[in-house]
Amino acid sequence: MALQIGLIGLPNVGKTTLFNALTGACAPVAPYPFTTLERNVGVAMVPDERLQRIAALVNPEEIVPTTIEFVDIAGLVKGASQGEGLGNQFLGHIRDVDAVCMVVRCFSAADIPHVTSELNPKDDIEVVELELALADLATVVKRLEKLRRQVKGDKGEYEEELELLERLHEVLSQGGQVRGLPLNAEEKEIMRPLNLLTNKPRLCVANVDEEALPSGNELTAAVKESAGAEVIVLCAELEAELLEWPQEEAQAYREEWGLEAPGLNRLIEASYRLLDLVTFFTTTGGREVRAWTVPRGTPAVEAAGKIHSDMKRGFIRAEIISYEDLMKAGSFARARERGLLHLEGRDYRIREGDIVHIRFHL
Ligand SMILES: Nc1nc2c(ncn2[C@@H]2O[C@H](COP(=O)(O)OP(=O)(O)O)[C@@H](O)[C@H]2O)c(=O)[nH]1
Ligand SMILES: [Mg+2]
Structure with missing residues (x-):
């Protein structure tokens, strides 16, 4: 998606x-x-000048940002x-x-x-933030009521969630934003399904x-x-x-x-x-030069899945060259001669500007 x-x-x-x-x-x-x-x-x-520069080396039929x-x-x-x-x-x-x-x-x-x-950006921002906070408050209240009914006297496994919800309740009812609250990993996980707007x-x-x-x-x-x-x-x-x-x-x-x-x-x-994304490129046998977006740190096998589910399933290796190395070499052939392409396994983390060729079997 x-x-x-x-x-x-x-x-x-x-x-x-x-x-x-x-x-x-x-x-x-x-x-x-x-x-x-x-x-x-x-x-x-997403505009990206690198696409044109790669295309200049590959001469593809299509360029897809x-x-x-x-x-x-x-x-x-x-x-x-x-x-x-x-x-x-x-x-x-x-x-x-x-x-x-x-x-x-x-x-x-x-x-x-x-x-x-009158134009007053500060007030406008406050109105919007307050509405978002109130919408979140309604979500939190609903969840709190449901949990309280469920647990009756004994909080048991829901103790942590109840505590967290009460904390969120307090922040939101004062018009505050959840974003930026100091929460530990577990609390973030509990909060995730609530999909809070101010988060x-x-x-x-x-x-x-x-x-x-x-x-x-x-x-x-x-x-x-x-x-x-x-x-x-x-x-x-x-x-x-x-x-x-x-x-x-x-x-x-x-x-x-x-x-x-x-x-x-x-x-x-x-x-x-903001979303900590990186762009990688594919050149599909010279027919199409294309840019893709994944979160930073995405493993090669997941990046392959983004291109095609077959590539993920049959993933063997990723052949990778950085954009800078390709530009320095001036062509894929010269890059290959100079050993600038490297083979990586499924766990290799895709880097910004990587040009990726996935080897896979069907
Ligand atoms: N002068 C000026 N008018 C703008 C600007 N941006 C939008 N508008 C006008 O403001 C009105 C509302 O814009 P619209 O995009 O429908 O606002 P929305 O309600 O936030 O979606 C329209 O008549 C736009 O032409 C701008 O940068 N300058
Ligand atoms: Mg509108």
Whole structure:
């Protein structure tokens, strides 16, 4: 399954605009709350210059980037956890995502209503965090009640879970986040099936007016202060528009404004760092150069399974060369001559930039 990042935030902060830019999809964007009734899942291609460089050596028929999925969720309003707006329904949607990206409005457009009359990122973040905490609180309370009924007097094997739940209850009922609580491995394991929203890895996008690029302004400073997560400053509308431009013109425009990489790339890179992912490549007999995503530390046999279940089942060995070594050698043939390809077993941990050829039997 592809990794999923859920975009959350108040209505009219630019989630759908950002989603469209990220995924090239065309979900309806409109200047009033609750346009996004259904959640939208879109696939974003992860830009990676190495793909082209490898392809230049291999001349494949196809170049396939790796992907990451974004989920666009209807806006959260105060009271969402109690069923205001679209209520719990969409909070449920984000329980499945691997990470959450909170979009915070820092753009001013007078014709687009904000849920409150003034822009105040700090308050907006608080509203969203409180709703997430309340939704988690409801989950914890439900589990607590069930356990208490089950154990009656004797806590027995549930003692640890009950203690943990009571601790979580206290934190969440004060509007706190579970993320960052000091928990031991066992406690984390107990907590996992609850799938708590405030426990998800988090990123933040400060969606600004173009004028605030590239370095931000006092609003983005406020976001950085309150987000408790990495903050990416971008202008969603500009990102969406530049996608429509010829590449060179978009690039020239960016340079003029001092924008090094497209905001989307920065967001995708930040997602990679947050989830501790690595990219590896395959060249499939020269026909297809392709990038894949796995969590850091994934063994070769699991990486093989990502490509094809047959490769996992019949795994014999992985033949590996690092991207840097391949570039230094200038071709696979020369790399082979110089002994830069190495054979690894099923437990070899895939490294960032590895070019992997799986030997397997059917
Ligand atoms: N000026 C400006 N308007 C934006 C920006 N991003 C989104 N908008 C506008 O804000 C409105 C709401 O955007 P939308 O993406 O639907 O917000 P959502 O409710 O968070 O999904 C739309 O009219 C967008 O065109 C931005 O960066 N700058
Ligand atoms: Mg929307």
